[in-house]
Amino acid sequence: MLSKVIPSKRTQNIEYAIRDIVVEAEKRKERGGDLIYLNIGDPVLFDFRTPSHLIEATYKAMLExxxxxxxxxxxxxxxxxxxxxxxxxxxxxxxxxxxxxxxxxxxxxxxxxxxxxxxxxxxxxxxxxxxxxxxxxxxxxxxxxxxxxxxxxxxxxxxxxxxxxxxxxxxxxxxxxxxxxxxxxxxxxxxxxxxxxxxxxxxxxxxxxxxxxxxxxxxxxxxxxxxxxxxxxxxxxxxxxxxxxxxxxxxxxxxxxxxxxxxxxxxxxxxxxxxxxxxxxxxxxxxxxGAQGHIQDAIDKLRRRRDLTVERLNAIPGISCQVPNGAFYAFPKIEVDCNDKEWVKSLIRETGVVVVHGSGFGSLPETPHFRLVFLPPEDVLNEAYDRIEKFMKQYS
Known part of the structure; x- marks a missing residue:
């Protein structure tokens, strides 16, 4: 008789919070709820585009x-x-x-x-x-x-x-x-x-x-x-x-x-x-x-979206956010007593805003945090922050 395949012990403690949290988002989606994804650092999902000279170089290589x-x-x-x-x-x-x-x-x-x-x-x-x-x-x-x-x-x-x-x-x-x-x-x-x-x-x-x-x-x-x-x-x-x-x-x-x-x-x-x-x-x-112009264009967009993010989050009672100086992530603190993973799950279930619990990025700091990407356009970010603000009022 065939027996169940047992996975190796080396896989038991492997977690990847950025992708794992999508399971909770899919549950809301199945119930007909909308989602605002602020969990994945993929610029191309938003209004950033791969520079054409990279695509052309790849295509030329294939033709050759x-x-x-x-x-x-x-x-x-x-x-x-x-x-x-x-x-x-x-x-x-x-x-x-x-x-x-x-x-x-x-x-x-x-x-x-x-x-x-x-x-x-x-x-x-x-x-x-x-x-x-x-x-x-x-x-x-x-x-x-x-x-x-x-x-x-x-x-x-x-x-x-x-x-x-x-x-x-x-x-x-x-x-x-x-x-x-x-x-x-x-x-x-x-x-x-x-x-x-x-x-x-x-x-x-x-x-x-x-x-x-x-x-x-x-x-x-x-x-x-x-x-x-x-x-x-x-x-x-x-x-x-x-x-x-x-x-x-x-x-x-x-x-x-x-x-x-x-x-x-x-x-x-x-x-x-x-x-x-x-x-x-x-x-x-x-x-x-090759040409580097896309980098300054990206920085200009990201700086505006970073500033909006920090301003909006710091205006929400129960949340504080340091100013990120690079990349396209913010890591706000949740200044209420909570388990940040459960907080994120509740946020997704109730608002559709998909972020990642801070504890998914390591055991320190011990206070609750969450990570979000500020890649989306300003109107999308404002809608997300409106929902987070409303959620925090109810949560508190």
Missing amino acids: HHTGYSASEGVDVAVQAIKEDAIKKGIEPYEVLITTGASEAIDFALSSLVNNGENVLVPSPGYPLYNALLARLIGEARPYKLDEEKNWEPDLDHMASQIDDKTRAIVVINPNNPTGAVYTEETLRGIVELARKHNLVVLCDEIYEKLILNGQPHISLASLDKELPVVTFNGLSKCYLAPGFRIGWAVVSGAPELVEDYTEAMRKLARARLCASHPKQFAIPAALN
Whole structure:
């Protein structure tokens, strides 16, 4: 007799709140209710469009029959464009790996580094993919605090207290998802100092690096120390408005004798999965070396929508919101006694406004929060905030 298939233990603790919350939204939809989606960071769902020169470069590559497998690390012209871009930011690249989205690059970096029982410091709040991947690896995602009172800058003292002899790396997300914080050079140098002191790798997620909303310069951490092992993640999904292309990359930097074996482990994983999408890799040089006008257009839209978001949310009794300086997320605090996941479920059921509970982005802070994207046009955002305001009056 056939028996039930039992899933592996490594999947038991994997959660991804950004997508998981959609289950609650589908229930309202089945009942005939409308929905305002503020949960997914996909600009193309709204009034942002992938630049035409990226699409044209991909189409041209297909017409030129770049439809077989590419080199596992990526096509030469794309790798070279990434290296040149890294050098402009002050990074000295040792290796570039082109991947199926930045998510695969993150997977390669963690899988090549972390053994069972070892830990990696992750920002809390922070992007939940790191926690999910570490759960699969049976490693520990050890949270370090971001200080809400200091505009969500990392708490370096708390970060230091979380390091032990099983720590392998520090994850830095800058600009941060979900808070929109953009870190200062002082903070980044403090992280470099800790990594050097404890012989750690730094994994830098810079996927929103060009979407800075207050004119503050973005500093790549890898540019601050040429010897320290750093893996910098980036891609086409956010700044180049092409999330569906699923094209990302990892730039490995640091002293060659320190990173060569680690880099070869990542290459092994790249070879095992063959390659990223061959024709879409040709969008990389088109993006990095081509017209950049869409970025300022996006920033102008996002700045207006950010300002509207902060103004509207801070005017709602029971909600407060720090000003996000990068990306397109806000991470408001719910200043009433509640479980933020249950609060979000109630908000979706009663108003149709789909946001994500703050606890889905890590165990810290302990106070309730939620994340929303301010990508939609102002009229849609105003309608969402009207509904949240009405909900809070009833909830209180």
